[in-house]
Amino acid sequence: MAVTRESVLAALKTITDPVSGSDIVAAGVMRALTVEGASVRFVLEIDPASAEAYNPVRDAAEAAVKELPGAETVSVVLTGHSTKAPPDLKPGKKAEPKGPEKVPGVNHLIAIASGKGGVGKSTVSANLACALAAEGRRVGLLDADVYGPSQPRMLGVSGRPASPDGKTILPMRNHGVTMMSIGLMTNEGQAVVWRGPMLMGALQQMLMQVQWGALDCLLVDLPPGTGDVQMTLAQKAQVDGAIIVSTPQDVALLDARKGIDMFNQLHVPVLGMIENMSTHICSNCGHEEHVFGHGGVKAEAEKMGVPLLAEIPLHLDIRLASDGGAPIVVSKPESAQAQAFRDVARQLIAQGVA
Ligand SMILES: Nc1ncnc2c1ncn2[C@@H]1O[C@H](COP(=O)(O)OP(=O)(O)OP(=O)(O)O)[C@@H](O)[C@H]1O
Secondary structure: OOOOHHHHHHHHOOOEOOOOOOEOOOOOOEEEEEEEOOEEEEEEEOOHHHHHHHHHHHHHHHHHHHOOOOOOEEEEEEEOOOOOOOOOOOOOOOOOOOOOEOOOOEEEEEEEEOOOOOOOHHHHHHHHHHHHHHOOOOEEEEEOOOOOOOHHHHOOOOOOOOOOOOOOEOOEEEOOEEEEEHHHOOOOOOOOOOOHHHHHHHHHHHHHOEOOOOEEEEEEEOOOOOOHHHHHHHHHEOOOEEEEEEOOOHHHHHHHHHHHHHHHHOOOOEEEEEEEEEEEEOOOOOOEEOOOOOOHHHHHHHHHOOOEEEEEEEOHHHHHHHHOOOOHHHHOOOOHHHHHHHHHHHHHHHOOOO
16 A cells, blocks of 8 residues: 555654644644655754654654554654745735845745746746756746646646645645645636736735745746736746747747836846747658748847747647656656757756756
């Protein structure tokens, strides 16, 4: 019998947190739980001043999980990061106006944006997240595309995220990527009508109340355009950079330009542009043709003074992989298409932004 997240959480809830007196899950001490096959890993994030009191807690937590049927290796790490509780966003409590805050535990936050819908922003986000994970980065992906959340399908994740303490939310994980999507909080197939304040609340909750754990990089897959979500993200969270995805068509480029202007105004550095659906490569004969034109994004990037990070071809395998829940970087890692995404990941790491 395989060990499950739920059984691990249930076991950890029997361990008392010596500081708060509640259990270590409810106290928010237990972070970054990963269950992969028979291996369980998690972090106990504590106030360094109480380190001694937590040594027996770590041992007890490890022993409790080891007793679970199916758990073979258990790794518990005590880290002395800040124990600042996530903000209480319950309605009724007036939030003080604050500037952009760092998402706890996240080193770099990168927004993936597009001016126009359907240009492949979510495909790029999913593949880039998997590519960063393949480079050994601890990576998270927040699907903030409130109008068409597609990351659960692309990353092959389903089910509802748990909230054992009713305050924080445990993210899901697949292909080495920690992920959370607004699509996991709503009923599948149900149209969601978001009003401004609801939308802002949902985004803030996904940023600040999800137990992201310690991440090198959190990618945020934004909805297309330059609306409320983009503004809220930049106002609430410290965004370290933005990547703009566009197809080479003039109409998409026009909107991409608006996106770059918006990030400039929000003082978010634009890390670069990615041309998607650049060239069509026939999966039968390998013939190349430029369905949406070619080189448009390169020219635009030069004009706007931002780097061109990649030209990703339009290839059937990319779509099939995304639809199948294992992005091409995972399902065909040796393919040229996967390598194009791996190359972007390496560039971002080399620049020290991911
Ligand atoms: N390079 C590519 N080659 C083949 N198919 C692709 C490619 N990029 C994206 N697609 C496909 O195009 C469709 C739209 O892509 P995707 O959902 O990533 O776009 P988006 O910009 O995130 O759209 P939205 O407007 O929903 O935000 C998907 O079916 C996806 O699989």
